[in-house]
Amino acid sequence: MRTYSANSFCVSRRAYASAYAAAADPKGHTDVVRTAPTHPGPRTPGSDRSGLPLPPGPPEEIDMAVMREAPLAFITDLARTYGDITRHRAGGDTVYLLNRPEYARHVLKDNGANYTKQDTPDDAMLRPLLGNGLLTSNGADWARQRRLTAPAFRPSSVRSFDGIVTEATTALLERWRPSVEAGSPIAVDDHLTALTLGILTHAILGADIDGIGEGFGRAVDAVNRCIGHYVPDPDPDPADTAQRYAAFSRARVFLNTVTRTLIASRRAAGCPVSGGDAVGGTDGGAGNLLDTMMSGDHLVSDEDLRDQVLTIVMAGHETTAKSLSWTLYLLDRHPEEAARVREEIDRVLGGRPPTAADLPDLPACRRAVQEAMRLYPPVWLISRRAIGPDVIGGYRVEPGTLVCVSQWVLHRHPDHWDAPEEFRPDRFDGASFPSHLYLPFGGGDRICVGQHFALLEAVLVLATLLQSVRLEVVDGLAVEPEALVTLRPKNGMTMIARPR
Numbered sequence: 014m015r016t017y018s019a020n021s022f023c024v025s026r027r028a029y030a031s032a033y034a035a036a037a038d039p040k041g042h043t044d045v046v047r048t049a050p051t052h053p054g055p056r057t058p059g060s061d062r063s064g065l066p067l068p069p070g071p072p073e074e075i076d077m078a079v080m081r082e083a084p085l086a087f088i089t090d091l092a093r094t095y096g097d098i099t100r101h102r103a104g105g106d107t108v109y110l111l112n113r114p115e116y117a118r119h120v121l122k123d124n125g126a127n128y129t130k131q132d133t134p135d136d137a138m139l140r141p142l143l144g145n146g147l148l149t150s151n152g153a154d155w156a157r158q159r160r161l162t163a164p165a166f167r168p169s170s171v172r173s174f175d176g177i178v179t180e181a182t183t184a185l186l187e188r189w190r191p192s193v194e195a196g197s198p199i200a201v202d203d204h205l206t207a208l209t210l211g212i213l214t215h216a217i218l219g220a221d222i223d224g225i226g227e228g229f230g231r232a233v234d235a236v237n238r239c240i241g242h243y244v245p246d247p248d249p250d251p252a253d254t255a256q257r258y259a260a261f262s263r264a265r266v267f268l269n270t271v272t273r274t275l276i277a278s279r280r281a282a283g284c285p286v287s288g289g290d291a292v293g294g295t296d297g298g299a300g301n302l303l304d305t306m307m308s309g310d311h312l313v314s315d316e317d318l319r320d321q322v323l324t325i326v327m328a329g330h331e332t333t334a335k336s337l338s339w340t341l342y343l344l345d346r347h348p349e350e351a352a353r354v355r356e357e358i359d360r361v362l363g364g365r366p367p368t369a370a371d372l373p374d375l376p377a378c379r380r381a382v383q384e385a386m387r388l389y390p391p392v393w394l395i396s397r398r399a400i401g402p403d404v405i406g407g408y409r410v411e412p413g414t415l416v417c418v419s420q421w422v423l424h425r426h427p428d429h430w431d432a433p434e435e436f437r438p439d440r441f442d443g444a445s446f447p448s449h450l451y452l453p454f455g456g457g458d459r460i461c462v463g464q465h466f467a468l469l470e471a472v473l474v475l476a477t478l479l480q481s482v483r484l485e486v487v488d489g490l491a492v493e494p495e496a497l498v499t500l501r502p503k504n505g506m507t508m509i510a511r512p513r
């Protein structure tokens with residue numbers, strides 16, 4: 014099996030043009046952003062009859078293997094060299110990278126109808142595992158699923174998760190106790206991934222998966238190791254590829270089984286199976302999400318439910334765990350910010366567990382998480398395919414073009430941020446940013462449905478942990494980001510937890 018890069022940037026394997034030709038605007042055009050090119054560069058050969066140029070970019074086909082070695086450096090260099098809209102060829106695809114907030118907004122929001130997730134590399138990567146859930150579906154199918162799920166993720170709904178979050182974090186601290194006493198290292202990144210997985214499944218499904226949480230975490234890891242690994246052609250190490258794929262296949266079976274079991278247990282617990290009032294008939298509480306989906310008229314098959322549940326679980330736990338790992342890392346590297354966070358936690362909570370009601374009083378915690386997601390966005394790249402022709406920044410976009418927006422690039426763009434490489438949580442102190450500049454949760458209609466859940470969870474976990482321990486990165490650990498499905502610490506995040 015050929016595996017693909019875990020992001021939308023690098024590859025495509027489908028012939029898309031004919032598939033989209035039918036969907037293109039019959040008038041042959043769509044809404045456009047009619048602005049002058051900001052970085053026109055030399056006119057690219059290939060300007061068409063309309064006279065509009067193609068964006069600048071490297072003329073040669075990009076070697077996928079080389080790009081995969083350092084994707085973050087590659088996209089950063091592209092932006093630096095060619096400007097705010099760039100074009101290159103890779104893996105048989107034409108790829109645009111948009112590095113201005115207005116362009117991101119155009120594709121994700123204003124002209125979002127002209128851009129689809131279908132046939133993006135993310136689609137090819139995620140669909141075999143997640144089927145046709147909220148993350149992977151498109152058009153009317155997506156809109157129906159979004160209507161169904163959104164109420165359970167409103168800010169007012171997710172507040173009820175607070176007890177689950179703090180109890181699970183307190184239990185984790187308890188498990189850490191021997192390591193804390195011995196001063197021995199803890200694989201914090203792995204533990205946080207298991208923690209957020211347990212919290213999410215418990216909150217969404219009302220199921221306690223403590224017994225299988227570890228296996229679930231390992232399965233997710235196996236999935237990431239396979240789909241996050243680019244295999245050049247010819248494959249230099251077929252045995253390694255075969256092993257990754259076998260692990261992926263086993264993981265997929267495991268994840269499917271667990272998800273089906275959880276659904277079956279909800280059915281057995283008396284959840285209605287059809288005919289209910291899908292959304293309005295519940296109190297909108299997030300704990301009722303699976304019940305809500307199971308009681309709808311339109312999403313009753315086990316396959317549909319499996320897709321949705323697995324989508325939410327997969328989309329929601331690793332991302333949140335990475336945001337926490339990076340926050341803890343940055344706080345360790347910035348003792349003065351860590352001291353502010355600790356002072357706030359002690360003052361506001363006085364030793365008791367935090368609740369959702371405390372969140373407005375924990376701004377330093379929240380800003381630390383927000384700034385960590387700026388510097389290390391767990392989702393570092395978003396991609397779409399152009400359905401019909403378009404114009405962005407004065408440049409022509411042809412149907413089928415793979416259009417990418419990278420949070421990594423936008424969040425560190427020197428034109429838009431003071432000292433972009435520095436950790437300064439105070440940036441989020443009441444400041445407002447240009448629309449679609451700060452995109453940890455994406456933008457437009459397809460903005461992360463779980464964003465309120467994620468922020469609530471991240472702040473409550475952070476406050477609960479730092480109330481009890483100080484976390485220090487072990488000496489000598491090379492901390493560097495690795496851009497796979499999520500932006501993860503390449504060598505893990507091994508830390509020593511010191512008692513406070």
Ligand code: HEM
Binds near residue numbers: 148326329390454
């Ligand atoms: C820090 C944590 C999180 C980050 C950084 C994050 C980031 C994102 C981003 C960038 C997107 C948009 C992708 C695109 O436009 O292609 C997205 C979509 C999504 N996220 Fe999250 N997410 C997080 C947590 C969660 C949680 C906790 C859940 C569920 C409980 C969740 C569920 C989803 C789903 C279902 C979608 C697809 C939404 C749609 O297409 O309508 N995410 N997320």
